[in-house]
Amino acid sequence: MKKIPFISVFTLLGLLLSSCDFSQKEEVDLIIKAGSLFDAQSGLVMNNKIIVVHDGRIKSIEDFSTGLNKYWSHKKIDATGKFVMPALFDTHSHVTAFVDTITTRWGLPSLDVYADEELSKWHLRMMLYQGITNLRELGGFPEISVKLRNQERVGEIKSPRILACSKLMSERPSIFPAIVKEINSTAEAREYVKEMKALGVDYVKLLFNLRPEHSRAAIDEAHRLNLKVAGHIKSTTWLEAIEMNIDALVHTPYGNEPMMDLSSDHVKEVLKRMAEKGIPNDPTLAMRYGYFGDTSFGRNTQLKEVFDCAPERLKEMWQMLSEYKKDIFKKNPKMAEYHNNYVLKAHKAGVLLSTSSDTWTSWTDYGNTIHNEMFLLSKAGIPNSDVLIMATKNGAYQLHMQNDFGTIEKGKVADILILAKSPLVNIENTRTIDAIIKNGKVIDRKKLLN
Template identity: 25%
Template sequence: MKKLFFILILLLNVALVVAQRSNSEIVLIKNIKLIDGTGGPIQNNTTVLIEDGIFKKVFNSSDFKISKGVRIIDGKGKTMIPGLVGVHNHLHIPGNPFLGEIATKLYLASGVTTIQTCGAASPNKEIEIARKIETGEILGPEIIPSGPYITGKGGNPNMIIPRNEDQLRDTIKFWTDKGAKWFKVYRNIEPEFLKIVIDEAHKNKLKVTGHLCSITFKEASEMGIDAIEHGLNSVSDFRGEKEVGKCSGSREYIDELDLDSEEVEDLLDNLVENETVLTSTLSIYEASVSSRSIIDERSSEIMSESFRNNFKNISNSSNKEVSKTREKRLKRIMEFEYKFYKKGGILSAGVDAGRHVLPGFGDQRNFILLIEAGFTTQEVINIMTKNGAIKLGRTDIGTIETGKRADFIILDGDLEFDEKAIEKIYKIYKNGFCYDPDSLLKGLKGKYGNL
């Protein structure tokens, strides 16, 4: 009986997958506003042909022949963008080490077709769910899984704290063999151990990112780290009285540092020259600014009651000065990222889900915050798609161009003039398969945050 029961459950899961996506088909989208992810001009009244899961043709002409069996979508009044590539998109939140299919469906329903998890609290489960999505057993974005966090003495005891060089090399080999593609070092990592992580990862064609403190951005960049997370909020280069190799020193720089100073210019130039990717995580920082903090209706519906109750008073902070300070810091973080991008730096983005910021919904919020930071619509899409692909070392995703994988979103509205259109998803396509956002979200109400 038990065997029969598990077979029935498997068949039900397969049926759900089939019900929520159609077969990869020949699709022709006409009269659509196209923001292709390259950072180039927005294209109006564009036609895009998708066949065999790739972009077959992208052209600005209505002169085409339609063969039988082609599904036609009239894009009038809609916007087409690449699937979002979220590169700080965990499958865990504080207090819940693995969100599983809840997070993966939230990401996909929000138009995030590829994620890099940027550190795993449950690496075995993360690698397994990545495999299940790849084989079509469950729904979700393509997942680029991470190994466990690696920190140093005095760091979080739930992370890997290397005892010696041999143990660290063995740990990296173990998780590489398991299927991890990235390693993330955390605040207390010692310089000599970071160098080993980078060397071992690169030897195995894997990559390394960091939420830094003990090591400065400049030091890590010159060691060859591939990416650094959180921008100005985690810079330790300008900490007062910082000890070399230790997470120490004061943080006055966050409020007082002249962002037009020569030392900031030199750091940004160094990062650009070394092609070190910076990852923007504005939505999670904004969640700490009480004057800005609200739970939108969509998030409220997805949250469990007990989880939602944690945030009853988030916008009613009694300390208005703290809120003002954090608001100013948010603006400075934005300015730092803007300067880096305008210098030619590779700025990517991810939600870093936590607090009341949900997977996927927080990625959409990042779009609005990057617009607030001064970027144009096409620059933000470039940051959130092509630059994410660059961070991953991928050339098959991230833009809508002939020959690339057909990962894209159709938005019900004009994103160029209505930033809120990023939330109005009509359809999501991943690898040529069509997904309906409402169907993906339907079974999630009241479940987010349950242990």
């Protein structure tokens, strides 16, 4: 009989033992070894953790020492030297409307806007490319907004998840007449909200010159129909809207005269009431900075690969808007400082702030603007850990999605961003994206550029 070599016996024994050990582990879809894992609940970093992903959700978070002994997967990501955090939110976008020409209406600038689904889909892909997995549309063409939302839900398009919105409800259409619904009575306000409910939107939006009684009618009707309401308001004051239980206030309160003196008792009371009632605010700081700080800021920070793959019509639009902005807006350090002071004061008062692009008003691609927003929030004096919370956990709360998104926790949807460098050290490191995971699946970023 031919003898089995001594070394082969031990090799065979080792294989049998490893096979036995292997069979005792639970198979899952994905395992991520996270050297630094950002906890968006606390703002702290957990070191040397295993994120276990299965069926699109986070099944478990374990220590290095125990996780690999309990689970195995054919798909593994080694992020031991990287920074792992929740994916990003854009809580104020306009992905369905694009600027054609700029004219004058009632002595004010008026933007003629149009819809183009292919341009919308390109922008949605670029938002995903830059780490955004959830967004709220806040005014455009609602039929297209609902259509794109539904297409994303069934996987027909590569896109962040979308919350759809009505046209802008206003007493007199001025700046963007094509995407404004004119409201001249409480009955019209209620009827339009009903129309939007039938269409299937998630939000209705109030614009600045809607008078208080019309705002109240819209908010009451929306809440009766289980819709949310966001407001870019002026004729209806922030304090009035807070008492009407509006669901969100958007932009900084620039132009609202009672809110312009940030040291006033009135501002203190408004921020106190917002914090107490949990009414969130997306300040769109990057958009404001582009008006009063540096008109070329957005263009100068845009990723080359994103700009290069942009449709020519978008490049022409960006150029037109950039030239228009340089002509209309002049540097105003005092006003730029107002916006910085507002976000810092609101943050210290406990107002729930989130990150938002306001899209083409920033004259650049939408994903880029979210990273600019985080940079400017940090520059305004907000700690980087809190800025990351605004872009993740706060975004989920703003959009009423906190049960499933915004943090990396057991049971939540696996929307995860892996960065090469820590944004806690330098907030600009949010751009060092190594991998994006949405619904537990790794996104092929290169394909998004095609």
